[in-house]
Amino acid sequence: MTHDPRPFGRLLTAMVTPFTPDGSLDIEGAARLAAHLVDEQRNDALVISGTTGESPTTTDAEKETLLRAVIDAVGDRATVVAGVGTNNTAHTIELAHAAEKAGAHGLLVVTPYYNKPPQAGVERHFRAVADATGLPIMVYDIPHRAGTAIATETMVRIAEHERVVAVKDAKGDLIATSWVLSRTDVAYYSGDDAATLPLLSIGGVGLVGTSTHFTGVLAKEMIEAFERGDNATALARHRQALPLFTGIFRSPGTMLVKAGLNASGLPAGPVRSPLVDAGDDELIQLRKDAAAAGIEL
Numbered sequence: 001m002t003h004d005p006r007p008f009g010r011l012l013t014a015m016v017t018p019f020t021p022d023g024s025l026d027i028e029g030a031a032r033l034a035a036h037l038v039d040e041q042r043n044d045a046l047v048i049s050g051t052t053g054e055s056p057t058t059t060d061a062e063k064e065t066l067l068r069a070v071i072d073a074v075g076d077r078a079t080v081v082a083g084v085g086t087n088n089t090a091h092t093i094e095l096a097h098a099a100e101k102a103g104a105h106g107l108l109v110v111t112p113y114y115n116k117p118p119q120a121g122v123e124r125h126f127r128a129v130a131d132a133t134g135l136p137i138m139v140y141d142i143p144h145r146a147g148t149a150i151a152t153e154t155m156v157r158i159a160e161h162e163r164v165v166a167v168k169d170a171k172g173d174l175i176a177t178s179w180v181l182s183r184t185d186v187a188y189y190s191g192d193d194a195a196t197l198p199l200l201s202i203g204g205v206g207l208v209g210t211s212t213h214f215t216g217v218l219a220k221e222m223i224e225a226f227e228r229g230d231n232a233t234a235l236a237r238h239r240q241a242l243p244l245f246t247g248i249f250r251s252p253g254t255m256l257v258k259a260g261l262n263a264s265g266l267p268a269g270p271v272r273s274p275l276v277d278a279g280d281d282e283l284i285q286l287r288k289d290a291a292a293a294g295i296e297l
Contacts, residue, residue, distance in 0.1 A: 003165045003185055003186070003187065004165070004187075005185075005187060005205060006187060006205045006206065007106070007136055007138075007165040007166050007187055008044065008045045008079050008081060008106060008136075008138065008166060008187075008189070008206070009043075009044025009045050009079060009206065010044055010205065010206040010207075010220065010223045010224070010227075011042060011043050011044050011045075011206055011207055011209070011212065011216060011219055011220045011223060012043060012044065012045040012046065012047055012079075012081065012189065012206065012207065012208040012209070012212075013037050013041065013043050013046055013047070013208070013209050013210075013212040013213060013216060014046075014047040014050040014051070014052040014053065014083075014208055014209065014210055015030075015033065015034065015037060015046045015047065015048060015050075015052070015053055015070070015213075016033070016052055016053055016054070016213070016254055016257050016258055016261070016268055017030065017048075017049070017053040017054050017058060017066060018030050018033055018267040018268050018269050019268075019269035019270055019271075019272065020269055021269060021270065023269075023270060023272060025058075025062050025065060025066060026267055026269055027065065027066070027069045028267075029267025029268070029269065030066055030069050030070060030073075030267065031069050031070065031072065031073035032073075032266075032267050033261070033266060033267045033268070034046055034069075034070045034073045034074045034078075035073050035074055036266060037212075037213065037216065038074045038077060038078040040216075041212060041213070041214075041216025041217060042216050042217050042220040043078060043212065043216055043220075044078060044079060044206075045078055045079035045080065045081055045105075045106075046070060046074065046078060046079075046080055046081065047081045047082075047083055047108050047208060048063075048066055048067050048070050048080060048081065048082055048083060048104075049063045049066060049067065049082060049083040049084075050083040050108055050140075051083075051110075051145065051254075052210055052253055052254050052257065053066075053083065053254075054254060054271065054272055054275070055083050057272040057273070057275075058272075060094070060095065060098065063082075063095065063098075063099075064098050064099075064102050067080070067082050067099060067102045067103075067104060068102050068103070071102065071103045071104070075103065075105070079105045079106060080103075080104055080105050080106075081104065081105065081106040081107065081108050081138065082095075082096075082099035082102075082104040082106070082107055082108065083107075083108045083110075084096045084099055084107050084108070084109060084129075085108065085109040085110030085111075085112075085140060086112070087112040087113045087114050087115050088112075089112070089124075089125045089128050089129070092109065092125070092129050093128065093129055093132045093133075096109075096129055096132055096133045096135070097132065097133065099135070100133050100134065100135050104135060105135070105136075106135055106136045106137065106138060107129070107133065107135050107136070107137045107138065108137075108138045108140055108168065108208075109126060109129050109137055109138070109139060109140060110140035110142065110145075110146060111125075111139075111140065111141060111142065111143070111146040111148050111149075111150055112125055112146065112148070113145060113146040113147055113148075114146075114147060116147045116148050117148065119150075119151050119153075119154045122148060122150055122154055123154050123157055123158055126139060126158045126161070126164065127158065127161060130161045130162075130163045130164055131161075133163070134163070135163065136163055136165045136166070137161075137163050137164050137165065137166075138165070138166040138167065138168050138189070138208075139155070139158060139164060139166070139167045139168070140167075140168040140170070140191065141155070141167060141168070141169055141170060141171050141191075142168075142170035142171070142191060143170075143171055144170070144172075145170075149171060149173075150171075152176050152179050152180055155167070155180050155184075155186075156180060156183050156184055159180070159184040159185075159186040160184075164186065165186060165187060166186060166187040166188070166189060167180070167186055167187070167188050167189065168189050168190075168191040168208045169188050169189065169190060169191050169192075169199065169204070170190075170191030170192050172192065172195065174198060174199070174202055177199065177202065177204075178202050178203070181202060181203040181204075187205045187206075188203065188204040188205060189204065189205060189206045189207060189208045190204060190206070190207045190208070190209075191208055193207060193209045193210060193211045193212065193215070193219070193241075193245035193246075193248070194238075194242060194245040194246050196209075196219065196222065196223070196238070196245075197222060197226065197234060197235070197238040200223065200226045200234075201226075206223055207219055207223065210248055210249070210253040210257060211241070211244045211245050211247075211248040211253075211257075213257050213260065213261060214244060214248075214257075214260060214290060214295050214297065215241045215244050215245065215293065215295065218237050218240060218241040218293070219237075219241060221233070221237050222234050222237035222238050222241070225237060240293055240294060241293050242293070243289045243290075243292035243293045244289050244290050244292070244293040244295060245293075246289075247285070247286060247288075247289030247290075247292075248286075248289070250282070250285060250286075250289075251278060251282055252275060254271055254275060255271055255275055255276070255277065255278045255282070256278055256282065256286050258270070258271055258277070258278070259277070259278035259282065259283045259286060260283075260286055260287075260290070260297045263283060263287070263297050264297055
């Protein structure tokens with residue numbers, strides 16, 4: 001099976017979900033933020049209702065409403081990927097069906113979390129979701145959140161499915177990733193902003209970022225420079241963006257992204273409990289990290 005080497009482009013941002021001051025969904029703000037990320041931050045695609053989008057605290061109905069709004073806003077010029085992963089296979093399939101009906105271009109499916117299934121269960125989960133939809137799937141391997149890593153042999157078997165075309169890799173194990181890349185044609189996207197350049201060096205194709213709400217232009221230039229063989233420029237962009245690539249995770253990324261967007265006059269609003277809005281000290285540090293990357297918030 002041969003897939004598009006970059007099925008979701010080079011640069012994706014896991015978009016935060018804007019809320020109004022009372023905590024309800026800000027649909028107009030979501031459309032405006034999506035347009036900013038595509039038109040100003042050079043994203044090829046957006047992930048909607050990922051963890052950064054506070055998917056654990058949005059309802060199924062809100063997820064569908066948000067997805068439709070973003071597709072209407074940017075779906076003609078960017079790929080829109082719907083986060084549908086849960087730790088319940090049946091519920092994940094329901095969300096996948098709803099996203100497909102709403103017009104999503106692809107699905108992000110995370111490893112089932114908290115219940116820690118064995119590898120046989122992990123494989124069955126992803127195969128069941130892939131069998132249930134006609135959309136291309138990006139598998140999200142993030143063991144420090146999910147509690148379970150996708151083993152190399154499991155990933156190789158999952159990648160045999162024709163609709164499993166990509167991986168968002170937040171495992172932090174370049175050797176394991178190298179083995180999968182050597183044995184499959186699945187596209188690997190970094191799930192850790194600062195690890196993007198190392199991943200590109202072993203065959204990765206891009207980034208699903210968090211800091212890319214602000215660093216999108218730098219990240220895109222880094223990826224493009226690496227692809228054209230300009231390693232010096234790629235390294236320079238990596239080093240320039242590094243303070244914000246890493247600084248965005250001093251606190252949970254959603255909190256700091258929303259703080260930075262709010263400070264910049266872009267739609268974001270508050271976070272939902274159990275997250276808490278970033279404090280003044282956190283915003284001051286975020287601005288220092290951004291300034292070190294040449295970005296003003």
